[in-house]
Amino acid sequence: MKCMLTCGAGIMEYSEKERPAAGPGEAVIKVRAASVCGGDVTRYKSAPMKDVYVIPGHEFSGDIVEIRDGGERYAVGDRVCIFPNPYCGTCPECRAGRFNLCTHKKSIGNNGQNGPVDGGMAEYCKVPVRSLIKLDDSVSYEQGALVEPVAVGLHASRAAGDVRGQKVLVYGAGAIGLYTIMFLKMQGAERIYALDVLPEHLEMAERYGADCTMLCEGNFAERIREDSGCGIDIVFDTVCLPPSISATQKLLRGGGSSVWIAIRNMQQEINIFPTVFHEQKIFTSFIYYKSEMEEAAGMMGRGEINCEDTITDRVPLSQGKALFEDLVHNPGAHIKAQFRID
Numbered sequence: 001m002k003c004m005l006t007c008g009a010g011i012m013e014y015s016e017k018e019r020p021a022a023g024p025g026e027a028v029i030k031v032r033a034a035s036v037c038g039g040d041v042t043r044y045k046s047a048p049m050k051d052v053y054v055i056p057g058h059e060f061s062g063d064i065v066e067i068r069d070g071g072e073r074y075a076v077g078d079r080v081c082i083f084p085n086p087y088c089g090t091c092p093e094c095r096a097g098r099f100n101l102c103t104h105k106k107s108i109g110n111n112g113q114n115g116p117v118d119g120g121m122a123e124y125c126k127v128p129v130r131s132l133i134k135l136d137d138s139v140s141y142e143q144g145a146l147v148e149p150v151a152v153g154l155h156a157s158r159a160a161g162d163v164r165g166q167k168v169l170v171y172g173a174g175a176i177g178l179y180t181i182m183f184l185k186m187q188g189a190e191r192i193y194a195l196d197v198l199p200e201h202l203e204m205a206e207r208y209g210a211d212c213t214m215l216c217e218g219n220f221a222e223r224i225r226e227d228s229g230c231g232i233d234i235v236f237d238t239v240c241l242p243p244s245i246s247a248t249q250k251l252l253r254g255g256g257s258s259v260w261i262a263i264r265n266m267q268q269e270i271n272i273f274p275t276v277f278h279e280q281k282i283f284t285s286f287i288y289y290k291s292e293m294e295e296a297a298g299m300m301g302r303g304e305i306n307c308e309d310t311i312t313d314r315v316p317l318s319q320g321k322a323l324f325e326d327l328v329h330n331p332g333a334h335i336k337a338q339f340r341i342d
């Protein structure tokens with residue numbers, strides 16, 4: 001079968017690999033749509049997957065073409081999206097309900113702490129039956145391949161507690177920022193601010209529910225503070241780099257909270273003093289629970305949300321190399337890039 005293959009830092013090949021077969025408790029998916037995640041691009045650039053040939057892709061949808069032990073629930077022909085972080089269910093984190101922190105999880109489309117697992121940027125992908133999430137017939141494969149990142153926004157929107165009546169700000173209006181804004185709106189945030197470096201992204205942020213948008217330039221932090229009265233209650237930071245973290249310290253009211261959603265650069269220097277001096281709280285948000293992906297898929301099926309307008313690219317696998325290069329060099333030109341796989 002055709003696939004994309006990560007072969008080292010900055011090396012991604014359109015390649016061939018043997019089509020997988022389902023073992024006990026597994027299904028094979030004919031992939032129809034696979035989205036590219038910011039994390040895929042970071043791994044492509046820095047390749048912690050080095051020396052390991054892995055098919056990337058953890059945001060995808062398709063049809064079940066083979067299944068073993070599917071029980072009553074799943075059968076060949078079902079349209080599904082994939083929960084890509086199957087957890088063990090028995091470790092202390094799982095027993096505490098923190099399934100996203102399972103110490104044994106083997107992430108699909110990644111070479112994580114528990115070893116490499118091929119992902120969905122391929123014609124076929126093998127997944128555990130417990131990773132299957134059915135899609136309503138009304139949900140396109142393209143939207144099905146957005147369920148995973150949408151669930152990241154859903155999980156993040158809940159990380160600092162109830163947002164009803166709160167003044168919130170979303171830093172970065174890329175895909176995760178937009179989905180977070182959408183859920184903050186649904187959950188009754190009083191006023192939603194959005195920040196980005198690109199006017200096109202801010203236009204989208206307005207469509208997704210932002211009340212006030214601003215470019216990150218000049219004295220934007222002061223202007224937002226002024227508009228909000230006494231500062232923001234909760235900042236949702238999808239950038240998490242020193243400039244956004246230090247601006248957040250200025251944007252937040254005393255005792256306000258920030259939620260760190262994405263960490264791209266593991267080692268960075270920040271001045272923590274303003275956070276302590278104003279008793280600001282830091283929450284973190286990491287991926288989501290399977291139940292949150294099911295919630296997101298359910299909302300799409302009932303037509304309560306539709307995020308297809310965040311898809312900026314639909315390309316065949318054969319153009320994958322060029323797409324990844326463009327995502328590295330022109331990140332602002334894309335929101336969600338997808339592979340269409342026929």
Ligand SMILES: [Zn+2]
Nearest residue numbers: 037039059149
């Ligand atoms: Zn992702």
Ligand SMILES: [Zn+2]
Nearest residue numbers: 088091094102
């Ligand atoms: Zn576990």
